[in-house]
Amino acid sequence: MKHTTPLALLTAGLLATTPALAADEELRQEIDTLKQENRTIMERLNATSEMIDRQQSSAGLGPLSIGGYGELHYNNLDNQLAGGDDKEMMDFHRFVLFFGYEYTDDIRFFSELEVEHAYSGESKPGAVELEQAYVEFDLNDRNSAKGGLFLLPVGILNETHEPPTFYGVERNPVEKNIIPTTWWTSGAELTGRFGQGFSYNLGVHEGLKVDPSGSMAVRGGRQKSAKADASDLATTARLKYTGIPGLELAATVQHQSDMSQDASDDLGSANLIEAHAIYNTGAFGLRALYATWDLDGTAPAANGADEQTGWYIEPSYKLTNKFGVFARHNVWDNQAGSSTNTEYSQTDVGFNYWPHEDVVIKVDLQDQDVPAGSSEYDGFNVGIGYQF
Amino acid sequence: MKRFKHDILIALTLLFSPLVTAEVYQSPEAFLEQTFNTDVPEPKVLWISGAVRTRAEQILQHRPDTLRTRYWQQGNRTAWILEEIGKERPITVGIVINDKSIETIKVLVFRESRGWEVKYPFFTNQFKQAELNADLELNKSIDGITGATLSVRALTKLSRLALYFHQHVTRTP
Numbered sequence: 001m002k003h004t005t006p007l008a009l010l011t012a013g014l015l016a017t018t019p020a021l022a023a024d025e026e027l028r029q030e031i032d033t034l035k036q037e038n039r040t041i042m043e044r045l046n047a048t049s050e051m052i053d054r055q056q057s058s059a060g061l062g063p064l065s066i067g068g069y070g071e072l073h074y075n076n077l078d079n080q081l082a083g084g085d086d087k088e089m090m091d092f093h094r095f096v097l098f099f100g101y102e103y104t105d106d107i108r109f110f111s112e113l114e115v116e117h118a119y120s121g122e123s124k125p126g127a128v129e130l131e132q133a134y135v136e137f138d139l140n141d142r143n144s145a146k147g148g149l150f151l152l153p154v155g156i157l158n159e160t161h162e163p164p165t166f167y168g169v170e171r172n173p174v175e176k177n178i179i180p181t182t183w184w185t186s187g188a189e190l191t192g193r194f195g196q197g198f199s200y201n202l203g204v205h206e207g208l209k210v211d212p213s214g215s216m217a218v219r220g221g222r223q224k225s226a227k228a229d230a231s232d233l234a235t236t237a238r239l240k241y242t243g244i245p246g247l248e249l250a251a252t253v254q255h256q257s258d259m260s261q262d263a264s265d266d267l268g269s270a271n272l273i274e275a276h277a278i279y280n281t282g283a284f285g286l287r288a289l290y291a292t293w294d295l296d297g298t299a300p301a302a303n304g305a306d307e308q309t310g311w312y313i314e315p316s317y318k319l320t321n322k323f324g325v326f327a328r329h330n331v332w333d334n335q336a337g338s339s340t341n342t343e344y345s346q347t348d349v350g351f352n353y354w355p356h357e358d359v360v361i362k363v364d365l366q367d368q369d370v371p372a373g374s375s376e377y378d379g380f381n382v383g384i385g386y387q388f
Numbered sequence: 389m390k391r392f393k394h395d396i397l398i399a400l401t402l403l404f405s406p407l408v409t410a411e412v413y414q415s416p417e418a419f420l421e422q423t424f425n426t427d428v429p430e431p432k433v434l435w436i437s438g439a440v441r442t443r444a445e446q447i448l449q450h451r452p453d454t455l456r457t458r459y460w461q462q463g464n465r466t467a468w469i470l471e472e473i474g475k476e477r478p479i480t481v482g483i484v485i486n487d488k489s490i491e492t493i494k495v496l497v498f499r500e501s502r503g504w505e506v507k508y509p510f511f512t513n514q515f516k517q518a519e520l521n522a523d524l525e526l527n528k529s530i531d532g533i534t535g536a537t538l539s540v541r542a543l544t545k546l547s548r549l550a551l552y553f554h555q556h557v558t559r560t561p
Contacts, residue, residue, distance in 0.1 A: 065476040102477075144501070160537075243505075243508075246534075280531055281529075357541065
């Protein structure tokens with residue numbers, strides 16, 4: 001009988017475990033290799049992601065910004081005046097493009113080019129209009145100055161009138177006829193803010209040029225910076241408070257040194273006072289605005305145009321994030337100084353539906369009450385609008 | 389007439405006054421140090437892909453323009469530094485989420501020329517304690533600022549995004 005020595009047993013044991021140890025070692029090496037490869041892959045993935053993110057962030061237009069808005073209107077309005085023409089119209093009312101360019105953090109250019117009523121040209125209904133083109137300079141972190149062609153800081157809609165931002169297919173008649181929006185001029189303006197929620201605007205710019213032999217309604221006096229007569233300039237100042245969420249209180253005063261740009265006629269200086277309040281809390285919204293003109297001279301006093309006044313109030317309620325209803329009562333009179341009834345009023349009710357936050361479909365009904373012998377348009381409007 | 393020429397001269401003089409830099413209210417580093425009492429944890433990375441990307445797009449109403457975002461986590465508290473364009477330029481916002489609700493939201497860098505009111509506590513305080521509901525909307529109403537709609541919208545979207553990201557990384561429903 002052969003005896004097995006301890007050495008032999010140890011040798012046999014070692015020989016038996018060698019393959020297992022080798023396999024373990026091989027597995028460890030493989031895991032280390034995989035870990036290293038995984039680290040390399042993650043490093044490369046992160047590097048790739050960083051590069052893609054950088055490319056995406058610079059894939060835009062850099063300092064150039066482009067935006068725009070537009071709105072198509074369908075008006076179905078019956079003229080209650082005997083023999084008067086109805087308004088049954090499909091009109092691409094506005095097509096607007098914004099172009100902005102940021103030269104530095106403190107100097108920027110902004111412009112707005114508009115095609116109104118789709119088709120412009122001689123004897124055509126449309127127009128091509130430059131509504132903004134100014135350079136703005138930050139003077140410090142709270143004040144800036146702009147020079148060029150800009151929208152005047154007056155009323156609610158004059159500066160902010162992208163279709164998804166307001167109720168009603170057509171812009172309200174008070175701001176249209178009394179302020180008169182959309183109202184742009186050329187000149188210079190200081191803007192700034194102070195306290196918690198106060199801001200101011202102070203500008204010097206071209207004035208209105210109203211024909212003293214006509215109705216002298218202020219809307220007809222806009223010169224639109226088209227070789228504008230700058231014999232007599234105007235100044236505008238606004239104070240605004242937005243220090244409570246949902247609330248805006250603002251007042252604008254403007255002085256026109258000569259409404260006709262001609263010192264030799266019977267139309268002199270004029271002053272505009274406008275004030276408005278906006279309050280939105282939860283689903284409820286309220287807008288209210290009052291504006292009045294005081295024109296000097298015997299010519300406006302003769303036909304009542306020495307006082308031109310309007311106001312409106314507009315409650316609204318958003319039933320959902322995408323659907324809101326509103327009602328608005330508007331009163332305006334471009335001959336409020338007259339002893340006869342020259343006052344217009346219009347009541348609107350309707351809804352906005354936003355399928356996307358920047359796209360809106362609007363429907364409203366309107367009912368007018370007008371002076372005797374004037375066209376009175378009652379009916380409904382449908383619109384689709386967008387901004388980007 | 390002379391008076392108006394004088395006004396123009398004053399305005400033009402101001403136009404060319406010395407200029408200063410844009411508004412950085414707080415650096416991201418300072419925001420994080422303030423949030424974590426100088427003991428800022430190592431940043432983690434959330435990849436915005438798959439279902440996360442789908443939800444982010446639903447919240448932003450456009451495709452997210454980044455593949456991932458960094459965040460800082462200490463227990464059930466996370467901090468996020470996110471950007472969204474208001475009208476033309478990005479607004480940088482710091483948001484801290486603590487146990488499913490917003491603890492802090494702060495505008496760090498504001499580059500727009502309008503809508504500056506969103507930086508003030510009277511506006512941002514409205515977001516405190518807001519949570520995300522099943523529709524990925526805030527569970528409380530945020531009153532906007534007239535004339536600053538796009539800035540308000542940007543901050544509201546980023547607050548919802550941070551809440552959703554927090555839910556995702558902490559696995560809270």
